[in-house]
Amino acid sequence: MMARVLPVLAVVGVLVAIWYAAAVSMNAPWSRDQAQRAGTELSRAELVTDTLSQRRPRLPAPHQVAQELWNSTWVEEVHGRRGIVNTGTLSNRSLIYHGWITLSATLLGFAFGTGLGIVIAVAIVHSRAMDLSVMPWVIASQTIPILALAPMIIVVMAAVGLTGLVPKAIISTYLSFFPVTVGMVAGLRSPGAMQFDLLRTYSASGLQAFVMLRLPASMPYLFASLKVAIAAALIGAIVGELPTGAVAGLGARLLAGSYFGQTLQIWSALFAAAILAAAMIGLVGLVQRVVLARMGFGR
Amino acid sequence: MSAPVIEASGLSLSFQTGDGPVHALKDVNIAIARGDFVSFIGPSGCGKTTFLRCVAALETPGEGTLTVNGMSADEARQARAYGYVFQAAGLYPWRTIAGNVRLPLQIMGYSRAEQQERVARVLELVELTGFERKYPWQLSGGMQQRASIARALAFDADILLMDEPFGALDEIVRDRLNDELLALWARTGKTICFVTHSIPEAVYLSTRIVVMSPRPGRITDVIDSPLPRERPLDIRDSPEFIEIAQRVREGLRAGHGDAI
Numbered sequence: 001m002m003a004r005v006l007p008v009l010a011v012v013g014v015l016v017a018i019w020y021a022a023a024v025s026m027n028a029p030w031s032r033d034q035a036q037r038a039g040t041e042l043s044r045a046e047l048v049t050d051t052l053s054q055r056r057p058r059l060p061a062p063h064q065v066a067q068e069l070w071n072s073t074w075v076e077e078v079h080g081r082r083g084i085v086n087t088g089t090l091s092n093r094s095l096i097y098h099g100w101i102t103l104s105a106t107l108l109g110f111a112f113g114t115g116l117g118i119v120i121a122v123a124i125v126h127s128r129a130m131d132l133s134v135m136p137w138v139i140a141s142q143t144i145p146i147l148a149l150a151p152m153i154i155v156v157m158a159a160v161g162l163t164g165l166v167p168k169a170i171i172s173t174y175l176s177f178f179p180v181t182v183g184m185v186a187g188l189r190s191p192g193a194m195q196f197d198l199l200r201t202y203s204a205s206g207l208q209a210f211v212m213l214r215l216p217a218s219m220p221y222l223f224a225s226l227k228v229a230i231a232a233a234l235i236g237a238i239v240g241e242l243p244t245g246a247v248a249g250l251g252a253r254l255l256a257g258s259y260f261g262q263t264l265q266i267w268s269a270l271f272a273a274a275i276l277a278a279a280m281i282g283l284v285g286l287v288q289r290v291v292l293a294r295m296g297f298g299r
Numbered sequence: 300m301s302a303p304v305i306e307a308s309g310l311s312l313s314f315q316t317g318d319g320p321v322h323a324l325k326d327v328n329i330a331i332a333r334g335d336f337v338s339f340i341g342p343s344g345c346g347k348t349t350f351l352r353c354v355a356a357l358e359t360p361g362e363g364t365l366t367v368n369g370m371s372a373d374e375a376r377q378a379r380a381y382g383y384v385f386q387a388a389g390l391y392p393w394r395t396i397a398g399n400v401r402l403p404l405q406i407m408g409y410s411r412a413e414q415q416e417r418v419a420r421v422l423e424l425v426e427l428t429g430f431e432r433k434y435p436w437q438l439s440g441g442m443q444q445r446a447s448i449a450r451a452l453a454f455d456a457d458i459l460l461m462d463e464p465f466g467a468l469d470e471i472v473r474d475r476l477n478d479e480l481l482a483l484w485a486r487t488g489k490t491i492c493f494v495t496h497s498i499p500e501a502v503y504l505s506t507r508i509v510v511m512s513p514r515p516g517r518i519t520d521v522i523d524s525p526l527p528r529e530r531p532l533d534i535r536d537s538p539e540f541i542e543i544a545q546r547v548r549e550g551l552r553a554g555h556g557d558a559i
Contacts (some may be wrong), residue, residue, distance in 0.1 A: 114305050139346045192389075194385050194387060194389050195389060197357055197383075197385070198383065198385065198389055199406070200356075200357060200376075200381075200383070201355055201357070202379075202402075202403045202407065203376055203377055203378065203379075203406075204406045208406050212391075212402065212405070212406070213391070216391065216393045217391075217393075219393070239407040295393040296392065296395065296434040297392055297393060298395065
């Protein structure tokens with residue numbers, strides 16, 4: 001146990017150390033400037049302390065980000081005037097509230113994307129015409145920068161009266177169906193010729209071959225793609241929040257933070273997104289382990 | 300004598316490849332009687348597997364006629380005339396041993412109770428009772444192949460087509476499975492077509508040995524074995540056994556003649 005944890009901790013330690021060093025050197029000019037204006041001289045220790053505790057640092061230090069994350073989640077909800085403890089609803093200044101807005105769009109888009117991806121994969125595997133005509137478009141769809149496409153989707157959807165959750169979910173769908181399609185096409189095609197010959201000797205129907213052979217054989221592939229897809233769905237939801245001038249969601253927090261130079265807000269929103277992604281991927285991994293173990297895929 | 304179970308006359312099949320047509324089978328004539336154990340032996344490319352695949356209606360011959368149980372190969376397959384055992388066991392990793400043996404029964408729509416009963420019976424036949432709930436990766440290669448034989452036996456086809464079923468196994472396991480296969484054949488009275496590379500295996504198992512040669516794939520010799528149906532392993536040291544093996548070897552050499 002220790003032998004596995006130690007290297008991980010060492011790497012994290014090195015990263016944090018680099019981060020602190022970068023924070024000191026990037027924030028030092030501002031500290032020196034302030035000291036000069038005040039006509040004071042900073043000792044080396046004072047300089048370091050000051051660079052790591054600025055209110056709007058160029059690069060916030062790790063402990064500042066951690067503090068901000070704590071303040072904008074637990075402290076805001078439990079002790080805040082607008083927190084859930086006082087009002088019964090989530091505070092619109094907490095990352096829990098914004099994270100939930102983004103998460104709901106992510107999950108909806110992920111569900112759409114998974115469904116769409118599987119349907120396209122099944123069609124591609126069963127029809128040569130679909131394979132030749134749809135697959136190139138599927139690949140082309142992913143070469144368009146989503147940042148360019150997202151505003152158009154939002155605008156078009158708003159024109160037909162759809163705003164809020166659904167347009168963001170559609171952008172998530174757009175990003176997350178792709179890995180599922182590619183993974184499922186590979187998975188549904190993974191059984192060898194011998195396996196199909198065997199089913200032919202039983203005169204099995206196409207549907208039976210699909211349900212009894214192709215589908216179960218594709219499960220390991222599906223889960224591998226779902227991990228990629230859920231991360232892509234989160235990115236889609238965040239990108240979907242940027243062009244709308246959205247008032248809620250992690251994307252909105254990022255945007256607002258950059259308007260007002262609130263680097264702490266940006267970094268805490270970034271970390272909230274990263275934590276969210278890690279948690280979702282971990283959850284998919286857990287489901288994967290349970291399902292594949294129950295299906296009997298040994299190792 | 301009753302009508303042959305499998306009868307081929309003038310059977311030919313060629314595949315188109317980049318270098319022109321390859322004659323996998325040319326003018327193959329053979330009649331296989333009920334209860335026979337027929338081995339097909341020959342070097343790679345002699346068409347022995349292709350012939351088996353034609354019988355199973357996995358390939359369609361270009362010329363000639365082929366009947367299985369008096370029907371066309373396609374009809375025979377629909378009528379579940381045969382069980383097919385491939386070189387690899389090809390068990391589904393997501394199904395238990397019992398689940399794998401149950402596969403053809405599910406596809407063919409047997410009732411749940413009958414599935415249960417048949418799975419138990421054929422697993423007993425291949426001596427895998429007690430392994431119902433194991434997954435394929437928990438079994439050795441030999442046991443996996445036994446499970447795949449059980450799968451082929453599950454639905455009572457009276458013909459068993461076996462395409463080098465023990466080719467990937469080591470010799471010790473192979474000897475044992477050969478012995479078990481003979482016992483199984485004696486108990487069930489099935490007609491068995493068995494493709495192999497191994498001369499001792501062919502001689503030990505068969506009532507008839509079909510020697511084939513490549514380019515074009517054709518039959519060069521058919522040997523009716525004088526060995527009794529009851530065969531202990533040490534029959535391999537008897538003069539008759541050695542004599543038949545000798546004849547098979549000569550047949551193979553003659554067929555190869557110009558190629559070597």
